[in-house]
Amino acid sequence: GAVVSQHPSWVICKSGTSVKIECRSLDFQATTMFWYRQFPKQSLMLMATSNEGSKATYEQGVEKDKFLINHASLTLSTLTVTSAHPEDSSFYICSARDQPNIQYFGAGTRLSVL
Amino acid sequence: KQEVTQIPAALSVPEGENLVLNCSFTDSAIYNLQWFRQDPGKGLTSLLLIQSSQREQTSGRLNASLDKSSGRSTLYIAASQPGDSATYLCAVGKGTGANNLFFGTGTRLTVIP
Numbered sequence A: 001g002a003v004v005s006q007h008p009s010w011v012i013c014k015s016g017t018s019v020k021i022e023c024r025s026l027d028f029q030a031t032t033m034f035w036y037r038q039f040p041k042q043s044l045m046l047m048a049t050s051n052e053g054s055k056a057t058y059e060q061g062v063e064k065d066k067f068l069i070n071h072a073s074l075t076l077s078t079l080t081v082t083s084a085h086p087e088d089s090s091f092y093i094c095s096a097r098d099q100p101n102i103q104y105f106g107a108g109t110r111l112s113v114l
Numbered sequence B: 001k002q003e004v005t006q007i008p009a010a011l012s013v014p015e016g017e018n019l020v021l022n023c024s025f026t027d028s029a030i031y032n033l034q035w036f037r038q039d040p041g042k043g044l045t046s047l048l049l050i051q052s053s054q055r056e057q058t059s060g061r062l063n064a065s066l067d068k069s070s071g072r073s074t075l076y077i078a079a080s081q082p083g084d085s086a087t088y089l090c091a092v093g094k095g096t097g098a099n100n101l102f103f104g105t106g107t108r109l110t111v112i113p
Helices: none
Strands: A004-007 A010-013 A019-025 A032-038 A044-051 A067-073 A076-081 A090-098 A102-105 A109-113 B004-007 B010-014 B019-025 B032-038 B044-051 B056-059 B062-067 B072-077 B086-094 B100-103 B107-112
Touching (some): A004 A090, A010 A019, A019 A032, A019 A090, A019 A109, A032 A067, A032 A076, A044 A067, A044 B100, A076 A090, A102 B044, B019 B032, B019 B086, B019 B107, B032 B062, B032 B072, B044 B056, B044 B062, B044 B072, B072 B086
Parallel strands (some): A010 A109
Antiparallel strands (some): A032 A044, A032 A090, A067 A076, A090 A102, A090 A109, B019 B072, B032 B044, B032 B086, B056 B062, B062 B072, B086 B107
């Protein structure tokens, strides 16, 4: 089956620094990738839809200047959390869409901001 | 806005028991519905995908049903095993290509040896 790799799996950073998370589709090309956030004991919430070669589409309430998304190739999307603060600590999961319209998920990245 | 609810939030059963997990959604205009498994601190593993035109899907000891008109889906696990312990999420796909996946909050299952 399709494999999506997400890196890093866990990152700890100081408040005010920026963190980049990578999402790669290993055995298929994905023109569309998705970024989700999951707070403890809550459901996954879609943050943004990442389209290869164009700007990402952000969900309501998600700051596009804080969560920078780049989808420069058909197999890689990156999410950069800029000037991270403790309230940004969460579990971030990406997915990549393959045919026929099935999303395959990465293993997630746990971000802890001190 | 689509809302997805899963009941119960947590469930403990002895090994070998059959069990049912429930998922309900408020908007019946869905593209598909998926059941996922999530182990602690890990990503999601897709278990079953039901297209809106289907009523059920089976994989091994798992059977998922979909009643779109009533906004309900169930995941049936037969002969549960300790390795089945995980959080089970249902997600409803809306829109062409199911770009939007709306997730429930999950049911945390513990199978006691």
